[in-house]
Amino acid sequence: MFSSLRRILAVFLKELIQMRRDRMTIGMILAIPIMQLVMFGYAINGDPRNLPTVLRVHEHSVFSRSLITALENTRYFRIVASTTSEARASTMLANGEAAFVLTVPAGFSRAILRGERPSVLLEADASDPAASANAVSALQQLPASVFQQDLKDAGITLPPSAPPFDIVVQRRYNPEGVTALNIVPGLIGVILTMTMTLVTSMAVVKEFERGTMENLLAMPAKPHEVMFGKILPYVLLGYAQVVIIFAAARFLFDVPMAGSYSGLLLIVGIFIAANLSVGFTLSTLATNQAQAMQMTMFFFLPSILLSGFMFPFRGMPNWAQWIGEVLPITHFLRLVRAIMLKGTPIAEMADELWALLAFTAVMWVVAMLRYRRTLD
Amino acid sequence: MTTVYAIDVKGLTKRFGNKTVVDQFALQVPKGQVWGFLGPNGSGKTTTIRMLCGLLRPDAGEGTCLGLDILHEGGLIKRQVGYMTQKFSFYEDLSIRENLEFVARLYELKDQRIAVDQSLAELGLTQRQRQLAGQLSGGWKQRLALAACVLHKPALLLLDEPTAGVDPQARRDFWEKIHLLAGDGITVLVSTHYMDEAERCDRIVYLAYGQILAQGTIAEVIKASGLHTYIVSGGDIRGLARALHGQEGVTQVSVFGTTLHVCGVDREALDRAVAPYRAWPGTTWTVAEASLEDVFIHLMAPFRDRIQG
Ligand SMILES: Nc1ncnc2c1ncn2[C@@H]1O[C@H](COP(=O)(O)OP(=O)(O)OP(=O)(O)O)[C@@H](O)[C@H]1O
Ligand SMILES: [Mg+2]
Numbered sequence: 001m002f003s004s005l006r007r008i009l010a011v012f013l014k015e016l017i018q019m020r021r022d023r024m025t026i027g028m029i030l031a032i033p034i035m036q037l038v039m040f041g042y043a044i045n046g047d048p049r050n051l052p053t054v055l056r057v058h059e060h061s062v063f064s065r066s067l068i069t070a071l072e073n074t075r076y077f078r079i080v081a082s083t084t085s086e087a088r089a090s091t092m093l094a095n096g097e098a099a100f101v102l103t104v105p106a107g108f109s110r111a112i113l114r115g116e117r118p119s120v121l122l123e124a125d126a127s128d129p130a131a132s133a134n135a136v137s138a139l140q141q142l143p144a145s146v147f148q149q150d151l152k153d154a155g156i157t158l159p160p161s162a163p164p165f166d167i168v169v170q171r172r173y174n175p176e177g178v179t180a181l182n183i184v185p186g187l188i189g190v191i192l193t194m195t196m197t198l199v200t201s202m203a204v205v206k207e208f209e210r211g212t213m214e215n216l217l218a219m220p221a222k223p224h225e226v227m228f229g230k231i232l233p234y235v236l237l238g239y240a241q242v243v244i245i246f247a248a249a250r251f252l253f254d255v256p257m258a259g260s261y262s263g264l265l266l267i268v269g270i271f272i273a274a275n276l277s278v279g280f281t282l283s284t285l286a287t288n289q290a291q292a293m294q295m296t297m298f299f300f301l302p303s304i305l306l307s308g309f310m311f312p313f314r315g316m317p318n319w320a321q322w323i324g325e326v327l328p329i330t331h332f333l334r335l336v337r338a339i340m341l342k343g344t345p346i347a348e349m350a351d352e353l354w355a356l357l358a359f360t361a362v363m364w365v366v367a368m369l370r371y372r373r374t375l376d
Numbered sequence: 377m378t379t380v381y382a383i384d385v386k387g388l389t390k391r392f393g394n395k396t397v398v399d400q401f402a403l404q405v406p407k408g409q410v411w412g413f414l415g416p417n418g419s420g421k422t423t424t425i426r427m428l429c430g431l432l433r434p435d436a437g438e439g440t441c442l443g444l445d446i447l448h449e450g451g452l453i454k455r456q457v458g459y460m461t462q463k464f465s466f467y468e469d470l471s472i473r474e475n476l477e478f479v480a481r482l483y484e485l486k487d488q489r490i491a492v493d494q495s496l497a498e499l500g501l502t503q504r505q506r507q508l509a510g511q512l513s514g515g516w517k518q519r520l521a522l523a524a525c526v527l528h529k530p531a532l533l534l535l536d537e538p539t540a541g542v543d544p545q546a547r548r549d550f551w552e553k554i555h556l557l558a559g560d561g562i563t564v565l566v567s568t569h570y571m572d573e574a575e576r577c578d579r580i581v582y583l584a585y586g587q588i589l590a591q592g593t594i595a596e597v598i599k600a601s602g603l604h605t606y607i608v609s610g611g612d613i614r615g616l617a618r619a620l621h622g623q624e625g626v627t628q629v630s631v632f633g634t635t636l637h638v639c640g641v642d643r644e645a646l647d648r649a650v651a652p653y654r655a656w657p658g659t660t661w662t663v664a665e666a667s668l669e670d671v672f673i674h675l676m677a678p679f680r681d682r683i684q685g
Contacts, residue, residue, distance in 0.1 A: 013481070
């Protein structure tokens with residue numbers, strides 16, 4: 001046990017010295033967060049449909065039924081639950097099970113019939129403004145037309161100038177709908193994915209390319225010792241990146257921090273481990289640094305395109321969502337956005353956390369099995 | 377398990393694709409001896425050494441190193457073996473001292489600082505310890521590599537062409553050190569292309585195309601070759617070499633500066649072949665024992681049409 005730790009330390013110190021001497025890589029790793037933050041200042045708007053919606057209907061009437069039918073007909077909303085409990089609806093919004101909560105007040109139809117123009121409340125999860133924007137504007141078309149037939153059937157004519165009810169939209173978590181608020185936490189995931197995977201895969205392949213692996217293998221270091229020792233310095237580097245991004249998030253983009261830092265650091269740690277194990281696995285497949293680079297890109301592209309970073313996750317076709325679910329960054333993004341923007345406690349996001357841990361564990365096992373103990 | 381052999385293997389075979397690089401290799405090296413490992417380029421020396429220290433998995437064969445099973449106890453073997461690779465494989469972006477420290481830590485040496493300091497002093501590199509290993513000249517890299525692979529006081533040293541590109545003085549120091557270590561009971565298997573180094577070994581093993589063609593003391597190997605040699609000096613030996621070349625009974629003719637070596641397997645056939653030339657103007661002919669190099673070239677002859685990289 002202790003001798004294992006001592007050998008891990010040996011590899012760690014060696015790697016640390018080598019890392020420190022490689023100014024280019026360090027510079028790149030620290031500059032990338034800043035570059036990307038600037039580049040991704042703008043977001044790309046998707047048009048996701050079938051967004052999960054929770055209904056809180058306090059009145060069951062012709063009007064509420066028509067409204068719900070019309071809501072579903074817009075194809076932007078998919079009703080996933082119906083509840084009268086405000087707490088339950090809020091939780092679902094906070095942990096991402098629902099993107100919207102629609103509340104129809106009691107006495108809705110009576111108020112309409114009396115021409116009092118009652119309000120329907122739509123609470124939207126605006127932490128990803130691009131995802132909710134189109135749905136919100138589709139909903140705002142409804143009041144003018146949705147009850148025409150019902151009112152005619154009831155023999156009532158209201159003044160044509162104003163719609164019979166209002167929709168009040170409440171954007172939760174990101175009231176101004178600022179894209180940067182969504183992008184910046186996402187960038188933590190993207191930057192860590194890219195740099196962590198790349199540096200580890202290179203660090204291992206380099207040993208083979210320079211021939212130093214022959215020596216390392218001839219000495220009494222076990223695979224997991226080499227792996228831990230090599231990975232640790234990059235974990236430190238990963239945290240350095242996170243600090244840079246946080247500083248930028250605070251001072252350049254005014255991104256709030258609603259949740260706990262300790263929860264965030266924990267998740268960042270697991271996520272870094274996940275990416276390092278991917279890097280290590282890639283390094284066992286590649287025979288030179290150029291190949292390691294290509295493979296990293298191969299992993300990186302779906303990570304930005306299919307994770308919900310670039311395009312709203314719910315706007316993607318099913319097959320793309322399935323791929324996305326496998327990628328660690330997808331779960332990481334959900335966790336980080338929930339923690340930073342919504343202040344959701346980690347305990348409520350247990351599923352995402354487990355998914356992240358499971359991915360990491362599987363990758364570590366694959367990496368260990370694939371690590372070459374001989375030169376064959 | 378105690379054994380008198382530091383290396384005791386048999387049937388070792390290694391294939392790359394469908395090419396058999398080492399074929400049924402068997403070797404028994406007693407503890408405390410220095411054995412030379414010779415053979416032409418591509419004959420499988422490096423491959424054999426790598427199998428001995430667990431870097432390559434043999435396709436067939438079995439055996440022990442220091443009494444430990446090479447197939448299953450590789451981890452334990454690694455702690456007691458010092459392997460010096462043919463190509464420099466320490467970290468060029470670490471300093472001399474950092475490389476030694478890394479090795480000392482991996483082997484969990486006690487008193488690491490002292491061990492490293494001592495090693496640097498012996499190397500004569502104390503002044504340059506902060507220099508990057510990549511900036512050392514080729515010969516100095518070899519010397520650093522040797523120092524690093526004996527740092528943990530191994531019981532068996534596997535050295536793959538340790539003196540390639542090293543100057544004569546350093547080579548002499550190096551061999552002195554090898555014999556000093558052997559005196560302490562360390563076993564050494566050292567591959568080399570230098571004849572004078574072969575002569576410094578207790579025994580030699582000659583490998584060609586993955587098979588052992590000869591082994592024993594120098595005298596034994598020369599005797600076993602059955603080679604007869606004339607050494608000719610004086611006169612126009614280059615012209616004589618041209619004339620003798622390809623004569624029946626003459627297997628090799630080669631010029632060594634002012635002398636000419638003429639060899640043959642069959643004494644009578646050789647005498648018959650050289651008889652017409654013994655009166656070549658200005659030459660003196662002496663019967664001599666074949667040199668080791670003559671023997672190796674002779675051993676290689678049957679394979680000369682086989683090209684191997
Ligand atoms: N990893 C490998 N894959 C395929 N072929 C290999 C590999 N390593 C060695 N060989 C082949 O095995 C043969 C023996 O190589 P080896 O390096 O053992 O020779 P050597 O005796 O050490 O030669 P030298 O004196 O040039 O160092 C060569 O033909 C070489 O091409
Ligand atoms: Mg070799």
